[in-house]
Amino acid sequence: xxxxxxxxxxxxxxxxxxxxxxxxxxxxxxxxxxxxxxxxxxxxxxxxxxxxxxxxxxxxxxxxxxxxxxxxxxxxxxxxxxxxxxxxxxxxxxxxxxxxxxxxxxxxxxxxxxxxxxxxxxxxxxxxxxxxxxxxxxxxxxxxxxxxxxxxxxxxxxxxxxxxxxxxxxxxxxxxxxxxxxxxxxxxxxxxxxxxxxxxxxxxxxxxxxxxxxxxxxxxxxxxxxxxxxxxxxxxxxxxxxxxxxxxxxxxxxxxxxxxxxxxxxxxxxxxxxxxxxxxxxxxxxxxxxxxxxxxxxxxxxxxxxxxxxxxxxxxxxxxxxxxxxxxxxxxxxxxxxxxxxxxxxxxxxxxxxxxxxxxxxxxxxxxxxxxxxxxxxxxxxxxxxxxxxxxxxxxxxxxxxxxxxxxxxxxxxxxxxxxxxxxxxxxxxxxxxxxxxxxxxxxxxxxxxxxxxxxxxxxxxxxxxxxxxxxxxxxxxxxxxxxxxxxxxxxxxxxxxxxxxxxxxxxxxxxxxxxxxxxxxxxxxxxxxxxxxxxxxxxxxxxxxxxxxxxxxx
Numbered sequence: 392x393x394x395x396x397x398x399x400x401x402x403x404x405x406x407x408x409x410x411x412x413x414x415x416x417x418x419x420x421x422x423x424x425x426x427x428x429x430x431x432x433x434x435x436x437x438x439x440x441x442x443x444x445x446x447x448x449x450x451x452x453x454x455x456x457x458x459x460x461x462x463x464x465x466x467x468x469x470x471x472x473x474x475x476x477x478x479x480x481x482x483x484x485x486x487x488x489x490x491x492x493x494x495x496x497x498x499x500x501x502x503x504x505x506x507x508x509x510x511x512x513x514x515x516x517x518x519x520x521x522x523x524x525x526x527x528x529x530x531x532x533x534x535x536x537x538x539x540x541x542x543x544x545x546x547x548x549x550x551x552x553x554x555x556x557x558x559x560x561x562x563x564x565x566x567x568x569x570x571x572x573x574x575x576x577x578x579x580x581x582x583x584x585x586x587x588x589x590x591x592x593x594x595x596x597x598x599x600x601x602x603x604x605x606x607x608x609x610x611x612x613x614x615x616x617x618x619x620x621x622x623x624x625x626x627x628x629x630x631x632x633x634x635x636x637x638x639x640x641x642x643x644x645x646x647x648x649x650x651x652x653x654x655x656x657x658x659x660x661x662x663x664x665x666x667x668x669x670x671x672x673x674x675x676x677x678x679x680x681x682x683x684x685x686x687x688x689x690x691x692x693x694x695x696x697x698x699x700x701x702x703x704x705x706x707x708x709x710x711x712x713x714x715x716x717x718x719x720x721x722x723x724x725x726x727x728x729x730x731x732x733x734x735x736x737x738x739x740x741x742x743x744x745x746x747x748x749x750x751x752x753x754x755x756x757x758x759x760x761x762x763x764x765x766x767x768x769x770x771x772x773x774x775x776x777x778x779x780x781x782x783x784x785x786x787x788x789x790x791x792x793x794x795x796x797x798x799x800x801x802x803x804x805x806x807x808x809x810x811x812x813x814x815x816x817x818x819x820x821x822x823x824x825x826x827x828x829x830x831x832x833x834x835x836x837x838x839x840x841x842x843x844x845x846x847x848x849x850x851x852x853x854x855x856x857x858x859x860x861x862x863x864x865x866x867x868x869x870x871x872x873x874x875x876x877x878x879x880x881x882x883x884x885x886x887x888x889x890x891x892x893x894x895x896x897x898x899x900x901x902x903x904x905x906x907x908x909x910x911x912x913x914x915x916x917x918x919x920x921x922x923x924x925x926x927x928x929x930x931x932x933x934x935x936x937x938x939x940x941x942x943x944x945x946x
Contacts, residue, residue: 392438394490394526397430400587401563404580405550406571410488410524413517414550417533417566419603421450421495423554424530426561428453428492431528436460441489445478448498461485467499470661470794470854471508471730474499475515476746482519491520491527496544497535505688506536506617507727510543511734517547534606537617555579557599563587564600619657623682626650626675647675654678658691658725660794665696672703681723686774689727692792692858693803717865722778724859726794728771729833736765741837746852751842758837763830772826778861779814779821786864786873787812789828791835793857795850805911806844807857808835811864833857866906874946878907885923889931897925905946917945 791807810828866875885899
């Protein structure tokens, strides 16, 4: 039998559903989506077709279990990669044909996914379903999303329909029906007694379509701001608004607390251990400051969070630290930029293979080549350029900051690349150098060394995206060179106990003159200065000859 919406007159309006159709319903309320899901599900059941329902939202359940219905419950809060992998695994296992119903995709944005990641989900999932000749129903809340979600959805889907409810009546407006046409197909239709009838008169049409606020054209500049950014704007409003005497302090505190926790999950972490520290030491103002120095959306990654937390802990523990620590003006390239880059440069399928212990090294070299030759969207390149204008010609470093990097139980020390940029030459030359550095860091996520480490740590299936920390290099010029006077690396445990007075639990430092890479990368012919933190003046060497022999000679 032919695929059907379960509403014969709607099938006629649409010129029949075709195998592989993805159908997106833009609704004002989930009840409106439920109205079209019910006949769709009833038809699938009556035909004995397999039906899969992806349940992940907090709204009411759309499809009940029973014969021929598989309900797959997902947890989007576990991260985007895990979420989309589970969806695709179910689709792959189900095989060709069948019917699918998804909860409202708008709920994913409530789980701190950005508009861009929602677009990525649709761009990856719909072609997969189309290839298997399924029929899939999706819903988004009308006028809720920015251009970065709305455009990929409208471009990728085969059918896009608006649903209106006015004075007890339901109206359906097909906006896009790929490969089919009729003179009345794209008109507003009233759905009455299971019959759809086109509305010809302008009075009724304008009354219905203006019954909800007009958000503006999809491509308009003010539609570029999505829910991800609007939450930060809300946080900034909370900071800048005086307490309202007309509302209770308890209510205001709850709004501020809920917003703060939501923002933490958007850019800091979804790991409970990290969140506990972040809640204790970060403020709303800290999060707004980070947001304003971000390129793109998503998390800032483990290395950036560690650095930010360390500064916050020092400043909160003893404010005098602010007199000694260099002012911080780094930028953060959000983890969503990495994922979008993989999607748009045909790397995603290879990325999926890397979650399987049996295939994690397959095609890794090809992925690195695709990354090296890939391109960023123009709007991201412009933001890179604006950031470089801010730094001028100061040397910078592009540092890896993946979601698992420097996290509890996973150091990833030396597994991902960081790249120094001299940042000299014309603006175009500096931009080219910076983009090359970004691609080097991205490529390092596909290196055999990094992938093998992830396999050994059993985290191949974890949400591991690459954010970037772009820092001004601390130091000063010395002739044709630029480097800091001192740098180093710290350890929470000191394995070298060269005196009874040294407490291993106090930790240690490896200090060098010049760039800190000399302290991290060990050399047989050169030495860093070892410092026991509980006895900083006690040297490991027993005499002056040993001190000279074990001193640093190269920078």
